[in-house]
Amino acid sequence: MRTVKLLLAYDGSGYHGWQRQKDQPTVQEAVEKALARLLGETAAVIASGRTDAGVHALGQCVSFNTGCPLPIDKLAGALNGLLPKDIRALCAEEAEPGFNARRSACWKRYLYRFYFSAEPSPFATCYAWQMKEEPEQSLMEEAAAYLLGRHDFSAFRSSGSVASSPVRDIYEAGFARSGRELCFFIAGSGFLYHMVRNIVWTLVQIGRGERTPLSLKEELRSERCAFLNAPAPACGLYLQQVGYEAYDAKAAPTDEKIFSRFLRLV
Secondary structure: OEEEEEEEEEOHHHOOOOOOOOOOOOHHHHHHHHHHHHHOOOOOOEEOOOOOOOOEEEEEEEEEEEOOOOOHHHHHHHHHOOOOOOEEEEEEEEEOOOOOOOOOOOEEEEEEEEEEOOOOOOOOOOOOEEEOOOOOHHHHHHHHHHHOEEEEOHHHOOOOOOOOOOEEEEEEEEEEEEOOEEEEEEEEOOOOOOHHHHHHHHHHHHHOOOOOHHHHHHHOOOOOOOOOOOOOOHHHEEEEEEEOOOOOHHHOOOHHHHOOOOOOOO
8 A cells, every 4th residue: 555645726616615525516525536436446535624615725635545556647647537627636646654634734825815896707706705895905914914923713713613722823924916816825834614714804804994903913812712703705715735844934925826827817
């Protein structure tokens, strides 16, 4: 048996999240079905983390064990011939024995996309939070700075979250702009259920002048265990990258990499 590390990108619009479910299509189900056909055996795939219904991935890392002798450099291409077109295998590599895409992860980076237009764009419907009026970016940037460092994020965890420590380290949090699009990016040691979407919702409230930037800092001290507002729409959220070594700020993507050609809406 060997352990394979596989990098995936997918459009989550047509799926009820990553994890297998009884009566709903999921990304995990589609990937495992394609792998079973390719390898001639059942492959139980472990993802770096679950993405919710409608959430996308630019760089979801998964792992699985297999006894199939298919050359590793042929695996991704062969798998793409069997996967739905809204799921792509980007690359595959042999991993050390014991590698686990979830337990071995050191950090993750997410993107959240906004699209500003007086009239909704049909091309952004499933891929960004569309707004007619722009929130004040400078206020959101001021608030986002309070996220950096180690905090208890209980106030930003939605009900239904699994029982785990709410303490997380945030390594970067900021914004990048391109035309009508704005991206919020955040990297950290891990994220709670709906944590990024709840943070985005708070930042938008601040950008609209409904709250002050300092209110986010105060909320980080809150002991609430359930977020009181609706999270930001799932369609704007992307799992961008998963790291398996210590976080290096020098490796953070430039604006150009954030707005790669296949990510731009216009």
